[in-house]
Amino acid sequence: MTKSLINIEDLSVGFIAKGGLPTPVLRQVSLELVAGETLGIVGESGSGKSTVALAMMGYLKPGLSLFGGRAVFDGNDMFALSEKKRAKLRGSSIALIPQNAGQALTPTLTIGDQIDEALQLHTDLSGAERAAKVVELLNRVRLPEPAEIAKRYPHELSGGQQQRAAVAMALAGNAKALLLDEPTTGLDVTTQAHILEFLRELAREMGVAMVYVSHDMGVIARVADRVAVMYSGEIVEEGPTRRVLREPRHEYTKNLLAAIPRLDAPNKRPNLRPDAQQTLKLDDVAISYHKPGLLDRLLRRPAKRPNVEHVSLGLKRGQTIGLVGESGSGKSTILRAIAGLVEAQGGEIALAGDQALTAPVGRRDRETLRRVQMIFQNADASLNPRQTIGEILEAPLRLYYGKKGKQAEGKAAELLGAVRLPAEYLRRFPSQLSGGEKQRVGIARAFAANPEVTLCDEITSALDVSVQATALELLSRLQQENGSSYVFVSHDLAVVRAVSDWVAVLYQGRLCEVGPVEKVYANPFHPYTRLLMGAVLRPDPDAVPEILNEVDLKVQECGYSKLWAEIDMERTKSKQPLQHDLGDGHVVYFNMSPESVAQMRVKGRDPAAGSNSVPRSSADRVLEPAE
């Protein structure tokens, strides 16, 4: 039997509520971890997963106190130690990597100086030795040109690089255990996949024990040897990752796994009706946040590339189009342009009946405004904390239908019923509602206008998976009842597959690929689409993200900006966008030879061909000129 490195015994933590009632946050949690092992702690918000991780280093968030039990790390009872000894252990033997490494790094010190400081604290190396060690550590976390990176400030690194630098700093103290609190949650999927692979290797190479806290089963499946599932302060199930994911024993784990949208689950939406009326059309839309100033005009500086350009999309009544892409891909910008919150500089946006949507909100008439409604990502921020739910729901009723008093209240209650909330919620304030309930109010508010187009901006990304499933179900039911069309923006490809009829993949403000969801997911052609889909993590211990593919890595290195530059050159030559129709509305914006287009068309008709048979080498064509 190996000696355990971290041992948590019957740990109970809680706070004293108003009136002196002790309220537990953790109830008799017991966990054990040996050196070199990776433990995943998974749970929804408020399950106490972060509290357990922090307790391993003898830390409790302000307001919490120890009710009972012990947390032993490397033979030290962390809560019994003196503050001084505890501080010495933290940062040297046991280190925390927080969710947002960018905020955890000191902005005024270079990366090198910060690691050097950690080395000074925890080792007695000389100045020159430390300088060499800094480069070695940065090299170990696989940052390119470590000597260069050491001289940079945190803001000069990307999110993934910041996360690696934070790991390097933790390793400076020769950490035996790393506590990772949702370290990849804010990152793009491709970056996340890279970081996770790196952490796996690190654990193997250096024998560091890791505790990985996450809400994402896919992430846990990839990194953890063992997993502990938490629910309201208790560990409901614990065991080897494979066993827990394959044969969950506890009811909660089963439900949790069932609620996760799967990337490979076929879409169960009713078949597309080709005769449906077109409700939204975007034609060669360009949006720019940069307005040329007086100086720019005087100096005749060339205009900057728009944030979004050459975007053409169509949407029919009762259908949903998913916009996917990483941060900065322009998916939210397109949504804001349709809503009229930003002005499109070029191209055309129109509703059914050729009602132009190019004008910003202030110049649209009331009827046009009513036809387009938006649901926000953060339900909490989108509801006025000083208004009751009733007042919030009555605002659109008053504005669009002139409803007041009893009449408005009755309609508001009806709307609440439609989102499965009781009518007495009308008198409540948003702070009295849970996150999922708030988002349902946000949905009800949008449907108060009975819109033709509903814009959904990452509306489930702040919700737990079980709550997310309910919200998505609600949306599709409302769509069947009202026939509204959805533009669904999300970074989660699995969610998009579950709710959309069409999908548009965006990269740096341009379309890569548009098509019916089933076609694009089964048969992605554009290398970026494949890269994105390959990086998605599944709650399956045997699924290996395809990001490791050499070709994809090469494509990512050479960068897509280059790809766009090349397409631009071709465009100016041929005076038309370089796009290839693969049939059934599946369009790829890419340089490729007519032969491969023909090949793809054939494949597109035969779903049995599957995505695995797509020639991997097609990515090499990125840099080949089109014939």
Added chain:
Amino acid sequence: MMNLLQTVISRPSGALGLGLTLFHVLMALFAPWIAPYDPTMQNADAILLAPSFEHWMGTDTLGRDVFSRVLHGGRLAIAVTFSAAVIATLWGGFAGIFFGTVGGRVDEFSMRIVDAFLSMPWLLFLLLIISIGGAGPVTIIPTLGFFYGVAILRVVRGAAMQVAARDFVTAAKARGERLWPVIAREVFPNLSDILLVEGAMRWSWMLLAFSSLSFLGFGATPPTPDWGLMVAQERGLLSTAPWGVFWPCFALSSLIIGINLLADAIGKALGLDRATAIAV
């Protein structure tokens, strides 16, 4: 509202602040009935008497009862500065919310004018206006109200900008609400706390400003009993008859401290941090 009052009183400093403020306001209201002597009545036989049972706070150079004068001394100051504080909060608050919500060039341009006003030495400016317009409340109230309103405007505008950037305001704009409904329904309700606290703070500062004016001879005119004026008249005798200066000073500072503590407690009860004047 009752809830707010309870939270304020539950802190010792809040209870003290509320008590002091209420005490002074009540004293000022009922001074004519409480005061043992006529505050303007001179008595040649009782000049500069030390505090005694007959004259609790002694008498001044003209033989007037200091206790009666201190009781009356806050009436004009409280009435004038409270009216000015209401004016300042209303106009400064309204303009601040408006510019903060509208933003853009209108806001940018107006803020430069505000900067210009904030950079003026306000006391000299007050003196200039009062020497032109006369020393009555009719001049002082709007002048104080205007100048302190500029400072309130600045603070409220900053807070309004933060509120206007939040999603529920964006949602209202995307819905197509016009400017006035956005200001009245979405932005203002989130700033009423800040207005209340700011107004109370500025009120206490105005008390000090008004007393300074009286001290300099531009506020209350003799023989009106007024704290600032009393200090000015008796300051030559500080070493021989300190009570003539001490008691009006004590009254004024206890009222200012009281209002400050009260404003602080209200702010904390509402979850505001006065250091930034932004909701936390």
